[in-house]
Amino acid sequence: MATGKRLSGRQRLGWTVLTLLVLGYALFPVASILATSFKTQAALGQRAFLPTNWTWDNYAMLFTGDARDLFLPALRNSIGITLIATFIAVVLATLCAYAIARLDFPGKKVILGSALAVSIFPVISVVTPLFNVWRGIGLYDTWPGLIIPYLSLTLPISIWTLSAFFRQIPWELEQAALVDGATQWQAFRRAIVPLAAPGVFTTAILAFFIAWNDFVYGISLTSTEAARPVPAALAFFTGASQFQEPTGAISAAAIVVTIPVVVLVLLFQRRIVSGLTQGAVKG
């Protein structure tokens, strides 16, 4: 008993150390960028980790200064395009995954297989042909011109995660609803969707990250602030003069675009709880 306890204490210590290591490894770059975003232009060259003089200059530049015309439209594009792409992906994937989990139809395996195959294609190999096609049909440098390729990134993973999720929901709930007098749609809406909600939120967050973080499509398929998202716009930042690196502004922009992601996770964290189906069927 005693040895077991001591062992578990040692294990706990081991896990704590390991967790701290991983956390440090993951968060150090973020902390570094955060620190950099508060440094003055002059301090950028210094080796100190923390800024000697804290300044909001870099943020001011983004929202009111030189970078404003570049950053604000890009922020608007990013938010708009990503939200629309996420929304469409989640709605389509929900219906698709529901069909895959519930129905037996020819080509079910093909759909899942091709979804996987699509996501295996490297983005970089698709982007050049896409560039030519988009130019031809007038989608270049437009919101739909980015939303469509983002769907190709977000749909496969959404379909996979959601169909795994739907499979866990007891089918009998839906049948019970049908017998209780529901139409097929009502049964889906009132018995299945509430239970699938945690899965749908999880999927939505995944899809949002993927679209939000995209750089290759963003830089290749846009040319002006009409559709250029933030990750691409960062590449166009310039310093106050030709000889200055825009590191401070880029850091500030990076922090700004990280905020929605953090907010999103905190907001939906509570909803991403599994075990909601507990009690539906016998314990």
Added chain:
Amino acid sequence: MASITLQNIVKEYGDGFPAVNDVSLDIDDGEFVILVGPSGCGKSTLLRMIVGLEDITSGDLLIGGQRVNDLAPRDRNLAMVFQNYALYPHLTVYENIAFPMRLVKGAFGEDEIDRRVRRASTMLELDEHLDRKPGNLSGGQRQRVAMGRAIVREAQAFLFDEPLSNLDAKLRGQMRAEISRLQRQLNTTSVYVTHDQTEAMTLGDRVAVLKKGVLQQVASPRELYEQPANLFVAGFIGAPSMNFVPGTVEGSVLKTPLGDVALPAEAASAGAGRDIVLAGIRPSFFEDASTLSEVQLSKGSTFTAELTHTEWLGNEQYVYVSYENDPRVAETMRTLAEEMDADELRTQLVIAVDAASRLRGGDTARLWIDTRRIHLFDPATGENLTRDAEAGAELTRMAREDRRRDAERAAAGRT
């Protein structure tokens, strides 16, 4: 409330396997019918076809005289209790029960819904749980919520798919009584699937026995017990199950490995001229001869046998006698055991004797058989050679009469 009529119903699944084969059954308005049979015999399939969750391959299904084969479940207006309850986990008990009413837009006012939910919850003793989620309830409580959801809506019929199989024995007995009471009180047509003997015998007005998708016999529990149509029904109904002893009829005597048994005239003539028959003798048809009077002894036949062992259960006692089986019926017995989901082939008699009897394993005892109740079966076809259809029908008529009286009492109680 409505009658349900099944006419030559067939169900073939995608692989062409007929899970239900040519089943015809008339269920009267208000009647409680049990579907019983071993695992995989097609009980659930049949129930799911009635409720509309499974397509009917061929045949007609009529509810209240109307053909409903092509109607969606919602248009059939039936209520079903699933084996695993299928409660909506995101809704409270109250909302679970109200769910069917909320689906019909505008049909029920908020007051009406509340009134009905509360009536159901009072009936099922769920009043203090209305605000809880199903996940926090016990098995029996969940079961009652599922029942509540079924009864709030005035459905044409209730369908139950093994609703008690997930409960422990004590609770099962309690809920069985509850369901019986509720059904009689509401007098709603009910179809109840089970493979539990006790549920089948105690709940049903009539019991339909299925084997491999084929209907074997539909009758009152008493008729099934007293006048089974064939070997399968005889073996399936009753616990412990019927003993099947091979024998040959010579004159008015049945020659068996246990000795000679004098048969009544009708039984003897039914079995005459056959190479071999199986005598179906229920454990309760036997008695320890030493405990009987001369008068009683003269009504049956006695034999002596060495007992292998005895089991004393307090209210009754079983004694076991081994015998040599006839190789000509070994195959029949093996098939029967398989069909009934029984695992072993018994060449052992089970005999129920009075609990006061002092018989012990190893004793050689004189045992008495009530020969008037013996049935003879054809081992090849399984047919009951001594079935008295008239007497059987009379038993079922009596059950129907009882049912009618119950219904009248219930109706009187309601007004």
